[in-house]
Structures are given as structure tokens and as C-alpha cells.
Amino acid sequence: MAEQTHNVNLDEHNEPQSGASQMPVGIVILLILAGYIGCYEVDKNNANFSATVHAPFTEPDEVASLAPSEMELMRSQGRTLYANCQGCHQANGMGTPGKIPPLAGSEWVRGNPETIAAIVLQGLSGQLKVAGKSFGAEAMTPFGPALKDEEIAAVITFVRNEWGNTPDAPLEPKAMIQLITDTRKKVEASGHTGAWTKELLDANEFTTPE
Secondary structure (H helix, E strand, O other): OOOOOOOOOOOOOOOOOOOOOOOOHHHHHHHHHHHHHHHHHHHHHOHHHOOOOOOOOOOHHHHHHHOOOHHHHHHHHHHHHHHHOHHHHOOOOOOEOOOEOOOOOOHHHHOOHHHHHHHHHHOEOOOEEEOOEEEOOOOOOOOOOOOOHHHHHHHHHHHHOOOOOOOOOOOOHHHHHHHHHHHHHHHHHHOOOOOEOHHHHHHOOOOOOO
16 A cells, blocks of 8 residues: 655644743833833823823922912902992092092002991992092992802902002901901991991991091
């Protein structure tokens, strides 16, 4: 019987076999290093994955430094609320000659903040002098019933720091809000209702300009 000849294809791969083989140590080290560097870069550029930090910023402190201060926020709120006042006192704070006193350059505005708070709460009428000029006749609308203490504090803070005004006794936002609260209680305790006059303010121990 003739011997059979087997043709062997020398380029044919071996049959796959099940089992496990060990990954070269060098590749393992490279993968570990790549993972570490990747995590480090992500962490560095995303501020520990803080929800408040976004590109191009990388640190919470960097974002915080750009946020407006409490004073800036209060003045901004006051600027918006001043829309209730500018119909009389004008957008530039100059008032109306002989009728509505100016807020810009006013010694009343720059002076005792408690007095200004009382005026905003209850309104003001009668004759008075501002910057050497006489005003009167037109009564100011009281805003105590309509605005919260925080809102009145914001309006007063805005007015006292606008149009070149520099308050004689600057107050931080929290202190100003507390002053409004205390002034409201003082007004209620006085039993006074209706608009103030300069004489009534003086009689109730609210300091007014001479």
C-alpha cells in the first residue's frame, strides 16, 4: 500500500488554545503610569471635580475671587430698587429744584444712617435745607410697609455710595440690615405714624443736619 503524503502549509497558524498568558511587566508599568498621570491631570484641571469650577478656571479660590462681594451685591439690589425712587429724586439723584431734595451730595444721605432709615420707613414732608438750598411741599412716599428690611438696607446703601456720595459712617451689609430692623422697632416704639418732619425727627432723637 502506497504511503500517503501529507501536504503541510508552513504559513498556517496553530490552532487557538484556551488558557492564560502573563502580560509583560513593562506594559503593566506603562499602563499604571499612564493611569496615574491621567488622573493627576484630570484632578488638577477640574478642582477635584468641583461642580462650581469650570474651564478656563482650575481652582475654587480662583472662582471665588471673581465673585461679587456682599457689598457689591447689596448695591446692585439697591440700584434695581431705586427705580421706585427715581420718579421723584431722578435717575441722577438730583431731585427737583424747590420741591424734591437731591440725594446726590446730600448731607442728609451722608449723615446718620438711622435718620435716613426712619425717613425711608415713614416718609418725609415739610420744609428742609439740603446743600444750602430750601426744599419742601412735596411729601415723600413711605416705603416701610412695602419693602423688607433687607430691601430698604439695599436702597440706602446704594444711595449712600452713589453719585460721589461718601457716607460719614460706612456700614457693612449685615450691619446695615440690623440698623434697619432696629430703626423700625424704634419708630414703632415712638408711636409716630405718618410722614416725618425735621422737627419730629429731632423730637424723637433722630439726628438731622443743621
